[in-house]
Amino acid sequence: MTTAATPSFTSQPDAGGHFGPYGGMFVPEILVHPLQELTRAYLKVREDEGFQKELADLLNEYVGRPTSLYYAKRMSEALGGAKIYLKREDLCHTGAHKINNSLGQVLLARRMGKTRIIAETGAGQHGVATATVSAMFGLECVVYMGEVDMKRQALNVYRMRRLGAKVVGVTAGQKTLKEAISEAMRDWVTNIENTHYIIGSALGAHPYPMMVRDFQSVIGKEARRQILEREGKLPDHLVACVGGGSNAIGLFYPFLGDEGVKMTGVEAGGLGSGLGEHAARFNGGSLGILQGTKTYVLQDAEGQISLTHSVSAGLDYAAVGPEHAWLKDLGRVEYTSVEDQVAVDALSELSRLEGILPALETAHAVAHAMQIAPKMGKDQIVIINCSGRGDKDVQELAAWEARQAGKKESEL
Numbered sequence: 097m098t099t100a101a102t103p104s105f106t107s108q109p110d111a112g113g114h115f116g117p118y119g120g121m122f123v124p125e126i127l128v129h130p131l132q133e134l135t136r137a138y139l140k141v142r143e144d145e146g147f148q149k150e151l152a153d154l155l156n157e158y159v160g161r162p163t164s165l166y167y168a169k170r171m172s173e174a175l176g177g178a179k180i181y182l183k184r185e186d187l188c189h190t191g192a193h194k195i196n197n198s199l200g201q202v203l204l205a206r207r208m209g210k211t212r213i214i215a216e217t218g219a220g221q222h223g224v225a226t227a228t229v230s231a232m233f234g235l236e237c238v239v240y241m242g243e244v245d246m247k248r249q250a251l252n253v254y255r256m257r258r259l260g261a262k263v264v265g266v267t268a269g270q271k272t273l274k275e276a277i278s279e280a281m282r283d284w285v286t287n288i289e290n291t292h293y294i295i296g297s298a299l300g301a302h303p304y305p306m307m308v309r310d311f312q313s314v315i316g317k318e319a320r321r322q323i324l325e326r327e328g329k330l331p332d333h334l335v336a337c338v339g340g341g342s343n344a345i346g347l348f349y350p351f352l353g354d355e356g357v358k359m360t361g362v363e364a365g366g367l368g369s370g371l372g373e374h375a376a377r378f379n380g381g382s383l384g385i386l387q388g389t390k391t392y393v394l395q396d397a398e399g400q401i402s403l404t405h406s407v408s409a410g411l412d413y414a415a416v417g418p419e420h421a422w423l424k425d426l427g428r429v430e431y432t433s434v435e436d437q438v439a440v441d442a443l444s445e446l447s448r449l450e451g452i453l454p455a456l457e458t459a460h461a462v463a464h465a466m467q468i469a470p471k472m473g474k475d476q477i478v479i480i481n482c483s484g485r486g487d488k489d490v491q492e493l494a495a496w497e498a499r500q501a502g503k504k505e506s507e508l
Contacts, residue, residue, distance in 0.1 A: 113302020118418035178472035192484030200311035205292035218273035219410030220252025222296030227261035297340025301388030312346025341417035364406030365433035408456035455484035
């Protein structure tokens, strides 16, 4: 049996928050001090047994961890290749992996004496998770969300408000995640003394990419232990969707030192390969700086941030987390993309075969796993990070199907 010891490989940023040429702290001068303060506070609690025990207890008792590692028997048999397992982050309280990070950060904010929490959200799951943990500790909560995303994720907007959060619609630009982050950063600049900004993915200025990864690595640690107990060996392939990249880095990180484990991050291929039609930063992006970090960015020849598109609100963002960019350069993780319709079809297949309705974000990872599993041996194993459940996407799916039906009628 393969040992469950922690791998020796680590992908840690330098003192300035750089993963190779990526990352860093590219922010207005007024935010440098609070980011440095946050870095010191986080590095302290990372080694604090009391903090880690409180977090572990709440993850167990409140979030419902460990989440199960589920063998998707019918899907595996239908595809005729590798055994497929789902890491069921959709079973977390609030319905996605996002609460792992929100809970860790709210505990840190309390240690720092902050009384007000702000967040950005695209698909709404991070907003719901942040509103949830803020309610749990009686903290004021404001969530910024693009108006386009508010319409396609109306259920989560309602949930946030019922949890006591103020949801602020953002009308600038494309009215999606990028603009929501910008508004949250403006708020933070204005209210630094009492406010902590809970960024929802492994992006932004240092220490956020490192901190969010650490909080989300509970996913990979559990999956590693669970697959060894279940199969007596490590998986052959890990697959996760990548927007900013928190669910993916959370799964991948504890396996980085295991050379025999392949890893693939799946971006949003949208409607096609043209700039503005997708959100695949590794397929058309270039080195740039966006919202505090240096990474792959979708931008035009003049460096202006491009419009993006994805059927999934959580993947609809112009930049990717800096650690993912570094892991791509190292060749440790492969990145690919899946177009909208392929993701929707994969969602339908998983729902039909396993009775599990995944989030549209997760469906991109499912689609890629469905492509590779039939080419693998029956003794091989694929783990998909089922990062969230699809309740939030029912209205968007219905609208998508109506649009596709309309297109077919117009072609007749």
